[in-house]
Amino acid sequence: MQENVSVTVRVPAKVNVQLAVGGARPDGFHDLANVFLAVALYDEVTVTASDRLRLTCSGPDADQVPLDRTNLAARAAIALAARHGLGESAVHIHIAKDIPVAGGMAGGSADAAGALLACDTLWGTETSREDLLAICAELGSDVPFSLVGGAALGRGRGELLTPLEVGGTFHWVFAVADGGLSTPAVYAEFDRLTEGVAVPEPEPSPALFEALRTGDPSALAAALANDLQPAALSLRPSLAETLRAGTEAGALAALVSGSGPTTAFLAKDAEAATAVAEALIASATCRTARVAVSPAPGATVL
Numbered sequence: 001m002q003e004n005v006s007v008t009v010r011v012p013a014k015v016n017v018q019l020a021v022g023g024a025r026p027d028g029f030h031d032l033a034n035v036f037l038a039v040a041l042y043d044e045v046t047v048t049a050s051d052r053l054r055l056t057c058s059g060p061d062a063d064q065v066p067l068d069r070t071n072l073a074a075r076a077a078i079a080l081a082a083r084h085g086l087g088e089s090a091v092h093i094h095i096a097k098d099i100p101v102a103g104g105m106a107g108g109s110a111d112a113a114g115a116l117l118a119c120d121t122l123w124g125t126e127t128s129r130e131d132l133l134a135i136c137a138e139l140g141s142d143v144p145f146s147l148v149g150g151a152a153l154g155r156g157r158g159e160l161l162t163p164l165e166v167g168g169t170f171h172w173v174f175a176v177a178d179g180g181l182s183t184p185a186v187y188a189e190f191d192r193l194t195e196g197v198a199v200p201e202p203e204p205s206p207a208l209f210e211a212l213r214t215g216d217p218s219a220l221a222a223a224l225a226n227d228l229q230p231a232a233l234s235l236r237p238s239l240a241e242t243l244r245a246g247t248e249a250g251a252l253a254a255l256v257s258g259s260g261p262t263t264a265f266l267a268k269d270a271e272a273a274t275a276v277a278e279a280l281i282a283s284a285t286c287r288t289a290r291v292a293v294s295p296a297p298g299a300t301v302l
């Protein structure tokens with residue numbers, strides 16, 4: 001059998017079409033009803049046998065990506081090696097980055113899922129899907145979804161997934177902000193804003209499921225919801241201007257993507273998405289704007 005010398009995995013970004021957030025749990029996490037939709041913006045993770053664990057990154061925002069063992073992709077390789085008793089994970093991980101960094105689009109989670117699947121393939125460890133998902137959940141709440149892609153409801157802290165049917169293609173525009181937002185900081189701001197308020201149990205929206213199932217963009221626009229949006233806007237008030245610029249340019253709906261600061265705009269079709277992206281760039285309320293469709297497949301070996 002010929003050994004693989006290098007393996008590349010392509011892995012998608014996500015947008016949360018519903019992010020219902022409950023009160024803080026004793027472990028500090030929040031119970032969620034988190035409806036993930038994978039979008040066709042991809043990072044590519046390439047792993048190659050090496051004498052030691054090494055990480056490199058290319059792409060426009062590469063300088064913002066940590067290249068030490070705190071990087072989730074490195075932690076994924078270490079976790080997989082530990083699971084199989086392989087000792088030191090001697091591998092070079094290269095991330096070709098296209099997903100906005102620290103943007104609320106699960107770029108770091110995507111790289112973790114990508115590195116995990118790539119190392120499993122490179123090392124021939126043949127980890128079961130169930131075990132891969134368990135390792136993903138240990139790495140982070142959004143990592144299991146990056147592995148499976150498509151659309152899914154995430155319960156618990158977002159790691160307990162139920163796949164959802166999507167009956168069409170949705171056209172999105174993502175406005176990339178200058179600088180990132182820290183996810184823990186946004187959740188802490190959510191806690192501050194809801195202090196003394198009885199936060200209801202997060203419940204998924206049947207109208208949203210129906211909109212995904214029928215592929216109807218207007219119905220999806222009406223059902224989009226993100227409980228982290230007030231917290232993201234409180235930390236980054238200028239995002240309100242970006243949301244307004246996209247709405248005025250004809251987006252069916254606008255919302256903060258996950259914990260932000262990327263903002264997401266749903267358009268009626270490809271042409272409308274291009275017009276919204278051009279208007280957002282012209283408005284100078286964001287660093288750049290990207291058009292992307294959904295759903296997209298999960299982590300895939302190329």
Ligand code: C5P
Nearest residue numbers: 028029030140141142157158183184187
């Ligand atoms: O799971 P992950 O490491 O991605 O979470 C990052 C941070 O986001 C957590 O440390 C926590 O502060 C917050 N978080 C949360 N509730 C969740 C998911 C994340 O409070 N369901």
